[in-house]
Amino acid sequence: MKKILVDYKKCTGCRQCETACSASHFDGEVNPEKSRIRVYIDEENSLFHPVISGPFTNAHCTSKNIVIMDGVEYDECVVCRASCPGRPWFFEPGTKIALKCDFCGDPPDPQCVAICAHGALQLIDDLGVSRIRKQKKKTA
Amino acid sequence: MNSWPGKLLRVDLTRGTWAVEDIDPQLARDYIGGRGLGTKILYDEVDPAVDPLGPDNKLILLTGPLTATGAPASARYMAITKSPLTGAIASSNSGGYFPAELRYAGFNGIILEGASDKPVALWIKDGEVELKPADDLWGKTSEETEDAIRDQIEDDWEAKATRIACIGPAGENMARLACIINDTHRAAGRSGVGAVMGSKKLKAIVVRGTQGVQTADFPEFKAAVKTAMQKLASGPVTSQGLPTYGTAILVNIINECGILPTHNFQKGMFAGASKISGESIAENIMTRNKGCFACSIACARMTVIEEGKYAGHGEGPEYETVELMGADCGIDDLAPIAKANYLCNFYGLDSISAACTVATAMELYEKGYIPREDAGMDLSFGNPDALVGLIEQMGKGEGLGKIAMHGSWFLANHYGHTELSMDVKKQEIPAYDPRGVQGMGLTYATSNRGGCHVRGYTIANEVLGVHEKLDPLVTEGKAATVKVFQDLTALVDSSGLCLFVTLTPGFGFDDMQAMIKGATGFDYTVHEVIVASERIWNLEKLFNMKAGFTRADDTLPKRLLEEPLTEGGPKGQVCRLHEMLPEYYELRGWDENGVPKPELLERLGLQA
Structure with a gap:
């Protein structure tokens, strides 16, 4: 199985992934609002985080975690993959249909990964969680 | 649609x-x-x-x-x-x-x-x-x-x-x-x-906005974009130099060429250059690099000055800003430069012109033309508080800033010494001394918006050798180079792309034509987009002529035409504009006074 490795520290906030995703799924229409990947941008803390859409949920969370990235606390919504009523991402404007990443291409060749110039998104073979962690340690 | x-x-x-x-x-x-x-x-x-x-x-x-x-x-x-x-x-x-x-x-x-x-x-x-x-x-x-x-x-x-x-x-x-x-x-x-x-x-x-943008022929457009992106990814400037060190990667390069404007263009080399270089920015104050929308180059620097009287955070400084606030003002410390740059963004001042104006103010002050009571501070070259202080005054419209906020020419004119304003058509000249890079002299002199480097960035060839390496000290052939760069830039600026795409080897009119054709659906040929870019340049020229500009305005500050540089490779050089300008006019299809000839205007569809 293929996976997309998201390394937010390499993201530059250019949102080219949003353009590529929407264009490939909507017959050439470039529209970040129709993209199944969105980049969360916190300029004040120099943070860019690509988030790829996962399953639809029809309700808000009743409790949430706090995520710490680069020493800054964020609401979990920032990295959550769900399309939910609490956040306007991953709903098609107008129809409000929830959009979910479909690992486009056969074999998988996600357009967001193909266009990312900085390696923030990479298509990898499923190594298993522990292997990923080990590899990271090796390169660190 | x-x-x-x-x-x-x-x-x-x-x-x-x-x-x-x-x-x-x-x-x-x-x-x-x-x-x-x-x-x-x-x-x-x-x-x-x-x-x-x-x-x-x-x-x-x-x-x-x-x-x-x-x-x-x-x-x-x-x-x-x-x-x-x-x-x-x-x-x-x-x-x-x-x-x-x-x-x-x-x-x-x-x-x-x-x-x-x-x-x-x-x-x-x-x-x-x-x-x-x-x-x-x-x-x-x-x-x-x-x-x-x-x-x-x-x-x-x-x-x-x-x-x-x-x-x-x-x-x-x-x-x-x-x-x-x-x-x-x-x-x-x-x-x-x-x-x-x-x-x-x-x-x-x-x-x-939540509406999309649709290109006319998406498969054709996508293929053209792919070709262009591959070129960008293989060009050393767009794939390595700019992403890693930003535009300020130029500081050391330009200093080595002896064309780093220093002390209001009195010199072309600066001892503290490495301290204000892109490398130094990356090492000392940068937190992240950042891309504008859909840009793989990501040349922007997010920076922070953690503590001290210059503490702050924001983006930049870019090359022009760090060079002009740095070397041109004699300052070799990134903290006050970054601070002054943040202030420019907050008050909404052009950091290139503002920096040049501070440099002019410093020379006026050192020569005794700005009295101490007007300055209200020690405006000597190298004083970081003067840089930050005067920019703050310009941003607020207070003190000397009331005059300086209108630029170096207005400031120098106020004190009766316009020869110390380094401008073309009253707009300040950016951070390449044209005495050691002749083509830039012609670019500055003929730019339709006055002193400006991004109307024909011949540094790409004269210094960086992006498309071909040219000798910066030679004037021969520069008129043609300047014209091509000006026209290509006019096209890029009109298309919605960033000029930096042209810093890619082999990127040219054909890449632009392919993308614009796919996006618009107009069946442009390469010839048609080249003619369009000339049309744009000439229409700007016609506007300026009607606004009262003549050949006499296509010139440089006296200093750059008459006072030779004193050190480095271009030692002894002045900008030999007179060797290039007539040839440039001829290549453009203009008469000896720089007026577009009727046959040119007819060819471009600009006849009255």
């Missing part, structure tokens, strides 16, 4: 009304978009002799057919108007996220005319338009303005997705160096376009 030519929003600020117009497809085809189409609209609708700060001047904000399409570096818009700094045409370019959002909101451009008598903000959301009072925003810096506007938007996510272009206090004060800031840190910087916005009492433009 193809989103180009699409719609324009025309706002009458005097009456507080607006109308939506279709862009004429023939004009769009002939002038591409952005800078070209904006020039055409300005030329047709505004008398070039108009008072730039009066209600009859118009401010035109235009994207191009590639803006927001996902083409590489397709983040740009242009602000076109008559410049209050030069009196010539102004067309200033900016990126970030705002221009793309404008297209997603349903408009490819905005024409601002008339003038409001009270501060207003223009709100645009998916084709809906509103002019709201902005008294509460007046006086605020760009950062405060963005915060205050976002506070007015109830939904946090919506507020975050909203993009804003605004003026700071400098624009409100109609400082001739005022710029339009978008996304807090990006600037349509030069020629005082922010003063024109201020004269119309328009504080901010607030944009939110």
